[in-house]
Amino acid sequence: MARLLDPKFKASENFYACNPRSIFEQPIRKALREYGIPHRKSGPLNVAKNSKKINRDWATDKHGGAIAMNVVKIVKKIESVPKNALERFASAYIARYKQEAKRIKEMEVNLPPQENPIHISKLCVDLINSVPDGGATPQIIVGLLMEAMNKDRKNPVSVSGHRDSVSTTNTTSKKPGDIIEKINDTAELIYEVTTKKFSDDRLIESHEAVMDYDSDLKDVFVICRPQDVPETLSNRGTSYIMATTQYRELAYYFINIYDYIQSAILFLTPEGRKFFYKELVAYINNTNTAEKVKRYFKQWHSDNNASL
Structure with a gap:
């Protein structure tokens, strides 16, 4: 041009x-x-x-x-x-x-609403394990679940960040985390969502981004797989909260992404699960969603006897 x-x-x-x-x-x-x-x-x-x-x-x-x-x-x-x-x-x-x-x-799928929590949980876990797409898949799943939970309970909470690109760092994008929950337009919860090792560099980068955003924040919740927890941190012996650490002003809590997803889906109402599934399908059908994710999603439903 x-x-x-x-x-x-x-x-x-x-x-x-x-x-x-x-x-x-x-x-x-x-x-x-x-x-x-x-x-x-x-x-x-x-x-x-x-x-x-x-x-x-x-x-x-x-x-x-x-x-x-x-x-x-x-x-x-x-x-x-x-x-x-x-x-x-x-x-x-x-x-x-x-x-x-x-x-x-032509790769789009047309799916009826789903409300079976076992079916939906398995799909989400399999997507994360098979096509993490550089972190985009777990980020959108966790973010959409937060949207569904808040909508289900009519909570005055806004969720942002989960639809953003995962290719830029939080420091570059001026975001305090991958996902931000704003409660009553005042209090905020900061989440990092990853399927990569949460390294010392990532910890430092996260701390800098959060402090630049709001120095009064105290907690960061890292939603990840067990193997992504830094090896230097001792396991708490519990499945849900796998480890914790204090880095300067911030406390970091490492949450098991599989337990988080299964629990969140289970405690949605049937309508809440339908909403989540509909939003997930919309993400899959989005023009810019990676082809490997689209193909896997379609094949998964074929393998698991769900009509397309």
Whole structure:
């Protein structure tokens, strides 16, 4: 698009000369959403982060392998053809994106509401174990369960953060945690949700993010698997609260994600479980949910005799 607007623009010389954030966040993202084309929020900014030139040196430094080199090839193609050829190339490119949108659309599932707590719990546990998707799967499951619990009991609690990308750190995004529960618009509970080892670096990063957000906060709840608890922490001998530690001003409580999910689902009303399941299906059908998660979800229901 930048080359069509300015024939002199060259991404191989100065990618940021086109102001990519503005171009992506306005016309490009609008079109991607309208046509149901998979995309991420950061868009082209991730393509050349910390780099001004899209060339072979960039591709090598990025360690992106074939994908990065293909980006370089596309840039070379764009910069080597006249305007009429570029317009044809752009049309072909758009047509390819529309094909991708159609393919993703065909992966959607149509499920009736579910209320069996055993069935739903097994699905959630299997999703987390088989397709954690870098942490996105457990984060959305825990967040949707919190939404369902609060809606079920008509609690004046708002839940945020669980629908955000997991690719940015809390420090970068200015979030105190993966999920935040705000109670009565005043008190807040901070949650970290992970299927990776909660390392010392993550602990320090979490502390910095929470203190920058609100220095009066005292607790952080880490919802994770048993193997994600730092080995330096002694096991409390209980299944639900696996370990605790104090890091400067903050107390960290490590909660078993499997016990948390099963308990939360069990104590929802049938309507609450239906709401949760409906929201989970909506997440699966979202254009930007990873294909591996979509495929697994569909296969799981086939294997477990649930109609699609």
